[in-house]
Amino acid sequence: MDVNSNKYTIGFSIVMVVIVALLLAFASEGLKPMQNQNIEREKMQNILKSVGIEVTRDEAQDAYNKYITEAIVLNDKGEKIEGNAFKVDVLKEYKSGGQKNFPIFIYESEGNKKYIIPLVGKGLWGPIWGYIALEEDKNTVAGASFDHKGETPGLGAEINQEWFQEPFVGKKIFDESGEYQSIRVIKGGAPEGDKHGVDAISGGTITGNGVTEMLVRTLKTYEPYLKS
Amino acid sequence: MSESLFSKKNMKLIKDPLNDDNPITVQVLGICSALAITVKVETAFVMAISVLFVLIGANVIVSLLRKVIPSRIRIIVQLVIVASLVILVDQVLKAFVYDVSKQLSVFVGLIITNCIIMGRLEAFALGNKPGASFLDAVGNAFGYGIILIVVAFFRELFGSGTLTLPVVGKIEILTSLANNTGYEHNGLMILPPMALITVGIYIWIQRSRNRKLIEENH
Numbered sequence: 052m053d054v055n056s057n058k059y060t061i062g063f064s065i066v067m068v069v070i071v072a073l074l075l076a077f078a079s080e081g082l083k084p085m086q087n088q089n090i091e092r093e094k095m096q097n098i099l100k101s102v103g104i105e106v107t108r109d110e111a112q113d114a115y116n117k118y119i120t121e122a123i124v125l126n127d128k129g130e131k132i133e134g135n136a137f138k139v140d141v142l143k144e145y146k147s148g149g150q151k152n153f154p155i156f157i158y159e160s161e162g163n164k165k166y167i168i169p170l171v172g173k174g175l176w177g178p179i180w181g182y183i184a185l186e187e188d189k190n191t192v193a194g195a196s197f198d199h200k201g202e203t204p205g206l207g208a209e210i211n212q213e214w215f216q217e218p219f220v221g222k223k224i225f226d227e228s229g230e231y232q233s234i235r236v237i238k239g240g241a242p243e244g245d246k247h248g249v250d251a252i253s254g255g256t257i258t259g260n261g262v263t264e265m266l267v268r269t270l271k272t273y274e275p276y277l278k279s
Numbered sequence: 280m281s282e283s284l285f286s287k288k289n290m291k292l293i294k295d296p297l298n299d300d301n302p303i304t305v306q307v308l309g310i311c312s313a314l315a316i317t318v319k320v321e322t323a324f325v326m327a328i329s330v331l332f333v334l335i336g337a338n339v340i341v342s343l344l345r346k347v348i349p350s351r352i353r354i355i356v357q358l359v360i361v362a363s364l365v366i367l368v369d370q371v372l373k374a375f376v377y378d379v380s381k382q383l384s385v386f387v388g389l390i391i392t393n394c395i396i397m398g399r400l401e402a403f404a405l406g407n408k409p410g411a412s413f414l415d416a417v418g419n420a421f422g423y424g425i426i427l428i429v430v431a432f433f434r435e436l437f438g439s440g441t442l443t444l445p446v447v448g449k450i451e452i453l454t455s456l457a458n459n460t461g462y463e464h465n466g467l468m469i470l471p472p473m474a475l476i477t478v479g480i481y482i483w484i485q486r487s488r489n490r491k492l493i494e495e496n497h
Contacts, residue, residue: 054346054348054350055350055351059349060351063347063352064352067356074363074367075366075367078366079370086374204382204469205438205470206470
């Protein structure tokens with residue numbers, strides 16, 4: 052048989068493509084449940100991390116059920132509406148017009164209540180996201196956790212490190228007169244006593260700006276609820 | 280007469296890429312990924328394992344099909360085989376070692392364009408038997424993996440003061456020194472340029488020890 056004839060070449064390509072497509076389809080479908088479970092549990096881990104609870108991926112489900120007593124969906128006026136907060140794709144909500152759903156997770160432990168708000172934004176190379184937890188006064192930050200898809204290792208990628216997230220604790224999103232200020236990542240370091248700023252990462256300016264933009268925009272949409 | 284799989288000639292296929300014919304330091308292939316994922320030992324290790332798997336799979340499959348692949352579309356066929364294997368690896372990593380797969384992010388996908396793999400397929404698997412191709416793949420993947428791990432070892436140790444090993448986890452080595460004596464981690468080590476310099480130093484040491492690699496003066 053002539054392996055270089057046109058007929059053979061076309062036949063070979065068709066057979067190869069069909070085999071490869073089947074193989075990959077089976078692999079993808081077979082592994083999907085495990086991948087989705089990983090993604091869901093990671094989300095739970097991130098939510099809990101913002102209130103300072105570190106759990107392994109296997110414990111995430113139980114800890115989530117224990118501490119997060121309420122997960123509600125808000126509309127853009129800050130009113131509670133029907134819906135499954137955990138399943139809301141926050142990224143889509145910011146993009147789409149019309150009716151908007153904004154999830155908020157309420158943590159409760161030993162009479163201590165905290166409000167956890169999901170954040171989504173853009174870094175240098177791709178999406179960044181995180182959760183910020185507010186104390187019962189809905190103003191003081193109780194904790195924050197950030198993560199990213201593919202920021203530069205050692206630079207922008209540091210946003211998921213403890214040293215970057217820790218300074219958010221105790222910052223305030225409203226100033227004394229109740230004006231909305233959000234929290235900003237400040238290049239060159241936040242001045243001492245700044246209630247609305249944290250230190251940026253040197254070499255990670257664009258990622259830092261992404262974090263600022265994400266905080267300003269997201270917290271603004273929750274303003275009606277936080278002020279109520 | 281068929282020769283044994285572990286004949287002298289075949290063992291050379293494994294040994295050569297480790298030193299005399301190393302894909303990174305001698306052939307200077309696959310440099311890009313060597314720069315990108317050598318910030319931590321663990322990611323370098325997983326990357327090396329992934330390349331090992333893809334290279335063995337692709338080399339053996341291409342070698343088995345070498346007589347039926349139409350030569351006009353052989354590059355496309357090789358690419359399809361490599362790409363499928365890479366997608367499989369990516370899916371498996373996402374399902375079983377989710378954290379590592381997040382760190383490797385796009386670089387697993389970029390194994391497809393790793394010059395070492397296409398290079399071995401073109402240069403070796405298309406003209407040799409599956410057994411020999413298997414050994415060639417093992418040798419080259421180890422040659423690649425060794426460089427990754429050596430580079431990652433120095434970059435992580437001096438850049439972050441830690442060593443993140445697979446299974447064992449993170450070991451703090453220089454961090455207490457940093458806290459007590461004012462020793463500063465060299466932040467430059469975790470930036471891509473230092474990977475290039477580390478590979479360069481490796482090549483320097485390798486060439487000064489291995490006379491065969493020194494080019495003659497013209």
